[in-house]
Amino acid sequence: MKPIGSNITKTLDIGAELTCADNSGAKKLEIIGVKTRQGRRSRRDSAGIGDVVMVKILKGDQEVKNQVFDAVVVRQRKEFQRPNGLRVKFEDNAAVLVEETGLPKGSVTRGPIAKEVVERYTPIGKIASQVV
Numbered sequence: 001m002k003p004i005g006s007n008i009t010k011t012l013d014i015g016a017e018l019t020c021a022d023n024s025g026a027k028k029l030e031i032i033g034v035k036t037r038q039g040r041r042s043r044r045d046s047a048g049i050g051d052v053v054m055v056k057i058l059k060g061d062q063e064v065k066n067q068v069f070d071a072v073v074v075r076q077r078k079e080f081q082r083p084n085g086l087r088v089k090f091e092d093n094a095a096v097l098v099e100e101t102g103l104p105k106g107s108v109t110r111g112p113i114a115k116e117v118v119e120r121y122t123p124i125g126k127i128a129s130q131v132v
Contacts, residue, residue: 004116008048011078012093018055021074021094021113022106022127025061029071029095032056049073049080049114050121055095069105071095072121074113088114088132096124 012018012031020026033054034045047053055071057064074096079089090112097105103123112132118125125131 002120004050004120006049006080006082006116008050008080008116009076009078010046010048010051011076012047012053012073014045016093017058018071018073018093018095020057020060020071020097021111022096022104022109024097024104024106025064026057026059026069026097028057028059029055029097030058032068035070047073048078049076050116052098053095055097069097070100071097072117072124074109074117074124075111090114090132098124 014031016031018029020029031053034047035052037045051073053071056068075090075094077093079087081087104127109128112130113128115131118131
């Protein structure tokens with residue numbers, strides 16, 4: 001996995017609600033765990049752009065509702081700084097559902113995707129409609 005050059009602020013705690021940014025059938029997601037965890041003992045896990053999280057689907061189609069999937073965070077409201085000094089923030093917190101191999105479950109994304117996610121996960125970049 002390629003490292004991210006930007007200093008990403010990790011602000012999405014366990015229990016945070018995300019919107020699903022692809023056409024996999026899910027609408028609202030809830031973070032129940034962080035897979036790319038690098039924290040201390042007894043400290044709550046948090047995620048940022050480019051992190052793999054475990055999510056439970058709150059709203060969506062009947063066949064995917066209340067199931068647990070892996071997802072990659074592609075947008076967050078809290079701003080983060082890129083190495084060139086540019087500060088980036090988005091309107092909402094969003095994620096894309098992925099399989100165990102890292103391939104996205106949907107075939108098209110809705111809304112912009114952060115450039116840092118495309119650098120790390122190229123299959124998500126292939127289905128992205130807009131990269132910021």
